[in-house]
Amino acid sequence: MMLTENDVVLCHVDDLKEGDTKGFLENEAGQDLLFVVKFNDEFYGWRNACPHVNNAPMAWRKDAYMDAKKQHVACHAHGALFEPGSGLCIQGPCLGKTLEKVPVYVNSIGMVSILLTDIN
Amino acid sequence: MKIVGLETIIFGVEDVASCATFLTDYGLFPVNVTETGGRFEALDGTAVVLAHASDKSIPASIGNGCMMRKTVMGVADTATIQAITEELSKDREVRQLADGSIESTDDSGFVIGFQVTTRKELNLAGEISNVPGSPFQRPVNHRAVQLEAGPIRPRTLSHIVYFVPDPVKAEAFYVERLGFRCTDRFEGAGPFLQPAGTLDHHTHFLIGAPPFMQGVEHFTFHFGGPTEVMQNGYQFIEKGYQAFWGPGRHIMGSNWFWYFNSPFACHIEMDADMDLHDQNWSPRAFPMGADNSQAFLLRYRSKWSPGKDTPHNGDYE
Numbered sequence: 001m002m003l004t005e006n007d008v009v010l011c012h013v014d015d016l017k018e019g020d021t022k023g024f025l026e027n028e029a030g031q032d033l034l035f036v037v038k039f040n041d042e043f044y045g046w047r048n049a050c051p052h053v054n055n056a057p058m059a060w061r062k063d064a065y066m067d068a069k070k071q072h073v074a075c076h077a078h079g080a081l082f083e084p085g086s087g088l089c090i091q092g093p094c095l096g097k098t099l100e101k102v103p104v105y106v107n108s109i110g111m112v113s114i115l116l117t118d119i120n
Numbered sequence: 121m122k123i124v125g126l127e128t129i130i131f132g133v134e135d136v137a138s139c140a141t142f143l144t145d146y147g148l149f150p151v152n153v154t155e156t157g158g159r160f161e162a163l164d165g166t167a168v169v170l171a172h173a174s175d176k177s178i179p180a181s182i183g184n185g186c187m188m189r190k191t192v193m194g195v196a197d198t199a200t201i202q203a204i205t206e207e208l209s210k211d212r213e214v215r216q217l218a219d220g221s222i223e224s225t226d227d228s229g230f231v232i233g234f235q236v237t238t239r240k241e242l243n244l245a246g247e248i249s250n251v252p253g254s255p256f257q258r259p260v261n262h263r264a265v266q267l268e269a270g271p272i273r274p275r276t277l278s279h280i281v282y283f284v285p286d287p288v289k290a291e292a293f294y295v296e297r298l299g300f301r302c303t304d305r306f307e308g309a310g311p312f313l314q315p316a317g318t319l320d321h322h323t324h325f326l327i328g329a330p331p332f333m334q335g336v337e338h339f340t341f342h343f344g345g346p347t348e349v350m351q352n353g354y355q356f357i358e359k360g361y362q363a364f365w366g367p368g369r370h371i372m373g374s375n376w377f378w379y380f381n382s383p384f385a386c387h388i389e390m391d392a393d394m395d396l397h398d399q400n401w402s403p404r405a406f407p408m409g410a411d412n413s414q415a416f417l418l419r420y421r422s423k424w425s426p427g428k429d430t431p432h433n434g435d436y437e
Contacts, residue, residue: 030357060381062360068134068383077364078335079185079385091185093333
């Protein structure tokens with residue numbers, strides 16, 4: 001896959017262990033625009049914005065978006081839990097709502113990227 | 121009933137080590153902490169207590185992912201323990217624990233405890249501003265900003281905020297059974313509550329919410345003043361922790377605030393300079409909303425002045 005100006009390379013597949021999350025495009029307050037999660041060896045990208053309130057940041061510490069059991073993405077405002085692959089909230093104040101997806105692409109050499117047009 | 125305030129809040133967590141780091145970085149003193157939990161104390165000895173989620177010695181979770189297992193209130197004397205025991209025994213179980221405290225359940229299902237307070241009396245001046253014409257000034261040559269002065273320490277447990285399914289019933293329990301007073305109210309949300317043994321604007325705030333949300337919105341410790349809140353919050357962010365709201369100043373209670381996400385399925389706040397009220401105070405009621413919650417909100421700026429690196433177009437943000 002050829003990279004274009006529209007591609008934003010985030011990391012390599014080996015940079016994250018299974019069940020890890022990592023945030024990207026940090027603002028001046030130290031908060032990420034989006035994060036990726038490696039779950040069942042797949043990569044998923046989500047906006048760092050819990051649907052319980054406008055743009056609520058979700059991690060409790062930089063890059064820490066998973067619950068302690070590393071089974072669900074969590075919003076560490078009130079403990080809402082989301083399915084890592086579908087983004088569906090299965091517990092918490094935004095029950096039934098879904099995280100905003102950022103499509104993630106993995107190329108033949110394992111580089112994980114998103115498209116600029118998907119986040120603007 | 122002379123309930124003086126919060127004594128300890130007990131959490132059951134999966135990742136004790138991460139939670140311990142979080143509370144230590146917040147400024148609390150770890151006391152007898154092992155890989156299975158321990159105490160994290162403020163300057164006066166009030167504390168957050170951590171235990172592993174599977175620990176059978178702490179009360180069970182109420183569900184909904186709530187990690188807060190028990191709120192212990194400090195009382196002035198054993199007579200108050202006796203009075204609460206008699207009152208609550210009328211319609212619910214009151215357990216006598218080996219440490220002399222009692223344990224029961226409030227009308228929302230939260231486990232509550234009461235013990236004779238062991239908080240240490242603090243004799244530490246808070247933040248004093250040099251104000252022209254004011255009789256209260258900092259001593260000459262005392263600096264307001266001392267960045268080299270080591271970690272900032274929370275002074276005492278301040279308040280806890282519960283999501284409750286029936287705020288009217290929840291309020292009635294604290295007011296009618298435990299002698300709390302409503303000091304102010306968010307209409308359609310719930311009351312700020314003050315027990316009889318303190319003048320703090322609130323030690324509890326209740327927010328009505330659907331049953332699937334029952335749990336904790338936040339808890340917080342009092343700090344020595346707005347500068348400590350700002351400085352400690354800023355250092356917290358530098359360590360990678362994630363702010364949610366603040367720094368700013370509330371209208372009801374007037375306390376400075378800065379809210380952060382936490383690994384406890386609720387927010388944690390840093391607060392300072394809360395109003396004190398007695399029986400001469402008349403509660404106010406405001407509609408719930410941001411406009412009635414924040415007198416002002418501050419914003420961080422990473423660059424604040426043009427300088428030698430300023431480009432020709434003058435941008436410096």
